[in-house]
Amino acid sequence: MNILKNAVIIVIIVFLAIAWILPVYVMFTTSFKTLAEVSTGHYLSFPTRFQFENWKQAFNILKLPLKNSFIVSLCATFITVFIGSWSGYALARFKFKGRNGLFFMIAIVTFLPYQIFLIPLTRLIVSLGLFNTLSGMILSYVILNTPMATLITSLFFRTIPKELQEAAFLDGCGPVIFYFKILIPISVSGLMSAAVLSFVNIWNEFIIALSLSRDPTTRLAIPVVAGLKGSYVAQWNMLMAGAAIVSIPGILVLLFFGKFFIKGLIAGAMKE
Amino acid sequence: MLRLGEKGGRFIRVSRRTIFFFLLPAFVIIGVLYYMLLWTVVVSMTDWVGMNPTWKFAGFKNYKLLFSMPRFWVNMKNNIIWLVVFVVPTGVFGMILAYLLELFPSISRIVRPIYLYPLVVAPIVAGTLWAWFFDPQSGVLNSILDLVNLSNFKAGWIADPKLAVYCMIVAGIWQNLGFALVLYTAAIREIPREHIEAAKVDGANMRQIFFHIVVPEIGHATLIIFSLLVLYTLKVFDLVWIMTRGGPGYATEVLPYLMYRITFRQLLVGMGAAVAVVILMLSIVILIPLSKWMMARWIEE
16 A cells, blocks of 8 residues: 555656656757647657757857857856855854844845836946946846845855854954955855856846847847747747757756755755 | 954954955945835836936825726736745645655655756746747647647637636746745755654654644745745746736736836836835835844854
8 A cells, every 4th residue: 555655656756757847858859840840749759850950040149149148147147256255254254233234134135026126227227328238237137146145155154164264363364365265265165056046047037138238239148039939920949949049058057066056046045 | 443253262353444345345236226226116206207217206196096007906916816826836836745755765866856947947938938838829738639639628828818827827837846846855854854753653654744744844944935936926027028928918917027018118117116116015025024034043043
């Protein structure tokens, strides 16, 4: 009886997992099919012949936006994690008046929907002359993601023994040297978690990318992929190729840095 | 003037200037964010229309107008549907799945990562996938129904004003189940093993252990996960944009989408800010207790 029950549960778990992976599987296989093959309705079948026409076409459209997205995501992630960990260190390891209050204020803005900042943010970017520029988007993502990075890194810094800082300070090493020479090297895991989470967030982000650039030379990949649905109506193979291309960085990140991604998610929800 | 650094037995002197030096970037960015927040509230009480900020103070006119629009209440209704049909299944399902996967570690090593992939896929991509699935003309679901001779069940799906919201919610659940799963798995692993072993010795079965030990002991995780899922419903934008653009009509609009639509398409900026403030108020109701609770845990450590 118990064995039967376990078997049923296992079957359900496995079937559910298959159902969960199917959309991604269909996205990749469909992207290699011709429209004629797609319309036969055999969605789960492997492409009879791999043809790269859709990929070529989608890649041509996405070449520049992908480059923009890489520049924006990588720069913004780097700056975000640097600033976040810089202040996160002070938040985790220095005692000062209003520290809990500051933590509370950071936690609030970390989780607020972007819509609340959208009007003033657009105004800020326009008035700085950064509308339609990659720097404008980098600046916006840094502003919006730093609170999260501060929280996550400060949590990781708290797990580092206090004696380490004490010993370093007694040896005459100041906080700045301590941050660069000791804290950063031993906190790679925590910094990577913040970085991986920020990178995926920024890469996949839509509303800011949509609002801050209307210029084809500075558009990011996600809004361009979103636009394909309007210009390639019902050409699902083409749409899947575009969707697959922009999904690759996230999937690779999960494949190689999955551990950090999970750690970051858990720390982001403050559970360590 | 010197302040004391956090100590491990001995006092360490860190000057106030040093602390300020480290906190400065955070102060600037947090300052900018709170300033923006205030700005949105101010703009919501102006008659700003069009691209350029030319406004006069208008009091609560935007809010009055907003609350008198049937469209706003359709949005509210859809947000409530999301709250019930998205948050509850994602949370409950994630909890049960996390527990079951912990029971079968050998299988879950293979299966668990599968649930994580939707998390790194852009919502725009997820929306494109599910828009195809639910497309009334060339969609996957309708053609499968044809194939298995269930044509009677064919429907307009995302083109049907009654069904479209639920189609979107399917995409939302698909994408976010992994999130609930990860957090619940972490929470379940924090339960002291003795509690579960003791229950097993007493002859409790899987279901009893789940309801009498696991569920009560992961209360804190449930609080956080459900709060974050509720917050998700207050920012869901990409799925609506890519799947239906809020249509048919405004049948599938939710507040975060309405805010964008009114501000950047209709250029009623003051009005858009009013919607943003409504979102802010609803978020704050969740966020203040959540942040307070996080802060308490943070101080403890």
